[in-house]
Amino acid sequence: MLLLVLKRETPLLIRIAFILLLTGALDSLALAEGLPVRARIQTLTPFASPEGLDRLSRSTAKTDFAPLANQFEPQATIAFCAPATAAIVLNALDPQGVEASHDRSRLTPADTRYLPRGLELTDRRYTQESVIAAGKKTRAQVLGEPMAVEGRMVRDGGYQLRQLDELLRAYKVATKLVIVDAHTPEAEIRRDLVDNLQRGGDYVIVNYLRSAVGQAGGGHISPVGAYDAATDSVLILDVHPSHYPWLWMPLATLIQGMRTRDGAENRGYILVRPR
Missing domain, CATH: 3.90.70.30 (Phytochelatin synthase, N-terminal domain)
Structure with a gap:
């Protein structure tokens, strides 16, 4: 790779040419990685x-x-x-x-030991845990546990x-x-x-x-x-x-x-x- 150091006294046309050359090199690098060029420079x-x-x-x-x-x-x-x-x-x-429920999954038995009977600590709210529970994928599968897909076991973490x-x-x-x-x-x-x-x-x-x-x-x-x-x-x-x-x-x-x-x-x- 050719490295150039552009100083203030470098002629303007040479500086412009170098910038164009560098831009082209970056575009080529993006294409080599299989990524859209415009996404790389915006x-x-x-x-x-x-x-x-x-x-x-x-x-x-x-x-x-x-x-x-x-x-x-x-x-x-x-x-x-x-x-x-x-x-x-x-x-x-x-x-x-x-329409939401009380999600108590983040509470431990110790959290409620000293509370008055019947006091609800949680709000009715959608949480990441309750949302996962409503779907077909289990929490373990979201975190990478192999699951059956078209007759074979595959890891399909996330969504x-x-x-x-x-x-x-x-x-x-x-x-x-x-x-x-x-x-x-x-x-x-x-x-x-x-x-x-x-x-x-x-x-x-x-x-x-x-x-x-x-x-x-x-x-x-x-x-x-x-x-x-x-x-x-x-x-x-x-x-x-x-x-x-x-x-x-x-x-x-x-x-x-x-x-x-x-x-x-x-x-x-x-x-x-x-x-």
Whole structure:
């Protein structure tokens, strides 16, 4: 590899040529890794930055932000991005927990030893644990225990998007599952997401490959909080904030991250509303 040190006295044309050469080299590297070039060079903007806060301030498609932020909780394990996302969305749809149950799984016998008889410590609320219990996959299978798939035992940790959609429909919600393959029009995806974010009472869940959007890691699921038309970007409320902060992601980059394989089919998104 040829390394050049560009100083202030280096002629302008040489500096421009070097930048173009470097850009081409980065594009070639992305292609060699099998990743979309545009996703590699578009900027992911932290929500907590001045620019990130400005985007939320000027956004006209942010009705979902406050309800989701109010119910936000991080994933309990690296395999629980889908249960965490489901719990956040279900609590946003039913903030009083009318249809939820009391989840006592985090309590030990010692926790209630000295309490008055009949006192309930927990609220009616959707939790990551109760959401998992409502689905077909067991907690052990979510964490990697082999399960029977088409006559053979396979490890299928976490959730694929269709599995999450099936779990959500166990509750009193209606969903629209969209698998984003090579034939799914970008205009259709943009319309679905922007229309939803402009309208209150329904929510967007996205499933994308981190390495295809410029992050380290594999597949991930999180809710979306807002859309900024000026930068054509969406606010990902990442449920793994200890590693990845909330950030604005160019919509084109997100779509590239969804056009990736996850088991039997591609990733995509789910629109969730009350049934």
